[in-house]
Amino acid sequence: MRWNGTGKVRVPPIKCQGIKTKLVPFIARSIRWQGEGRWIEPFLGSGVVAFNLKPRRALLADINPHIIRFYQAIQRNEITPQVVREFLTEEGRRLVREGEAHYYAIRERFNREQNPLDFLFLNRAGFNGLVRFNRQGELNVPFCRKPERFSPAYISKIVNQVRWVYQLLQTHEWEFRVAHWEQTLSEATPSDFAYLDPPYEGRHADYYNQWDTEDTHHLLEILKRLQCGYALSMWLENPYRQNMIVYYLSQSHVVKVYEHFYHVGAEEKNRNWIREALIIHPDFACMEDTLVSPCSVQAAQGSLF
Ligand SMILES: C[S@@+](CC[C@H](N)C(=O)[O-])C[C@H]1O[C@@H](n2cnc3c(N)ncnc32)[C@H](O)[C@@H]1O
CATH class of the missing domain: 3.40.50.150 (Vaccinia Virus protein VP39)
Structure with missing residues (x-):
């Protein structure tokens, strides 16, 4: 397979167990x-x-439909680097103000509405970077207990990861499917x-x-x-x-x-x-x-x- 051997492996915006x-x-x-x-x-x-x-x-x-829907939303241009920056900046500010109650409010909203941006937020603010769902298919990962989680540097890191995938999806014929x-x-x-x-x-x-x-x-x-x-x-x-x-x-x-x-x-x-x-x-x-x-x-x- 094509791999130049010296390039650094890049990390996608969504983390999961067993990531390779x-x-x-x-x-x-x-x-x-x-x-x-x-x-x-x-x-x-x-x-x-x-x-x-x-x-x-x-x-x-x-x-797992949440992973796939996240990438499908990037493909449809609904999630862009700019949208992610604005969303995480706003929700990150509320996390600082309201603490873990805000994490759990987003978790509840996600389990009700299944919005891919909420999934990204939970994925990056959950304990140990875990994605875990209970028997009812509800995300049940606890908060990482860092209200300052979404610092400007951390947001930029995630935005860059989204930009990388966003650009790949513009130029490659990839189908995402649940x-x-x-x-x-x-x-x-x-x-x-x-x-x-x-x-x-x-x-x-x-x-x-x-x-x-x-x-x-x-x-x-x-x-x-x-x-x-x-x-x-x-x-x-x-x-x-x-x-x-x-x-x-x-x-x-x-x-x-x-x-x-x-x-x-x-x-x-x-x-x-x-x-x-x-x-x-x-x-x-x-x-x-x-x-x-x-x-x-x-x-x-x-x-x-
Ligand atoms: C070990 S992880 C894959 C990790 C991936 N290679 C990476 O580097 O991020 C296994 C994946 O299989 C998915 N999975 C589990 N059961 C499945 C099934 N019956 N059909 C399709 N996917 C399944 C899980 O949702 C999980 O994302």
């Missing part, structure tokens, strides 16, 4: 696809992968390429991220019959557990591994590693540049596969 910002260069370098058909992403999330890879044509879908992944994949044709990043299994904390072993098996069944090339992201292992399904898939796919670290709390001793796998249809795996820094990944690859 760190993995974008790794994903781009691992895939061999000429870009003739459509880039299909049935689990779009934040959009960070597609937006950085910039395929000419794409079908970008997610079951859809179940199976529906999205049913439209794939041989010249397309699908990048799949389903939710982690068994974390039922979020209404739009329900995913269990049965879903994984069903997805793998559909992939066997898929008309186009594909790459599937899955966690491989952490210090405590291994995802055995990746080992099984390595018999029929090219599996590339990326290791990174995350912190639980601020202390250095709580720094943990996690290895992520990219499981690629063998005809679409880039065989050069198979190893990705840091070097420990090489050891992991050598010993595992």
Whole structure:
């Protein structure tokens, strides 16, 4: 895939669980696809992968309607950088004046009216940058407890992120759709390429991220019959557990591994590693540049596969 290797990965305006910002260069370098058909992403999330890879044509879908409606509103020019600046400046001022009551008033309004600008506000002022919905499909993330959240610098940062996506949407043939992944994949044709990043299994904390072993098996069944090339992201292992399904898939796919670290709390001793796998249809795996820094990944690859 096209990636100049030196450019910085840019971050979209909407954050979500499992966002793949760190993995974008790794994903781009691992895939061999000429870009003739459509880039299909049935689990779009934040959009960070597609937006950085910039395929000419794409079908970008997610079951979460709020994410998709936000990008559709940019596409229709209803949300522009200027609109975002004015909205966040006004609501940010009220947040300073009224404190967390204003966050919860916007949350209530969003759950009633589902306005994409309210979604952006909540997404950027919620605790830990989480997007989480309860069983009724209502956003239930608590306030980050920073009434000064929307400083001029923070607003400009978000406006620039919106401008970036806004400009991309002017020049690329991208369709955004609210859809179940199976529906999205049913439209794939041989010249397309699908990048799949389903939710982690068994974390039922979020209404739009329900995913269990049965879903994984069903997805793998559909992939066997898929008309186009594909790459599937899955966690491989952490210090405590291994995802055995990746080992099984390595018999029929090219599996590339990326290791990174995350912190639980601020202390250095709580720094943990996690290895992520990219499981690629063998005809679409880039065989050069198979190893990705840091070097420990090489050891992991050598010993595992
Ligand atoms: C791990 S996240 C994707 C993250 C994304 N690659 C990124 O970097 O931001 C998984 C996404 O799958 C979506 N999702 C969950 N179940 C789905 C389903 N049945 N069909 C389509 N999308 C689904 C969730 O709403 C979530 O946005």
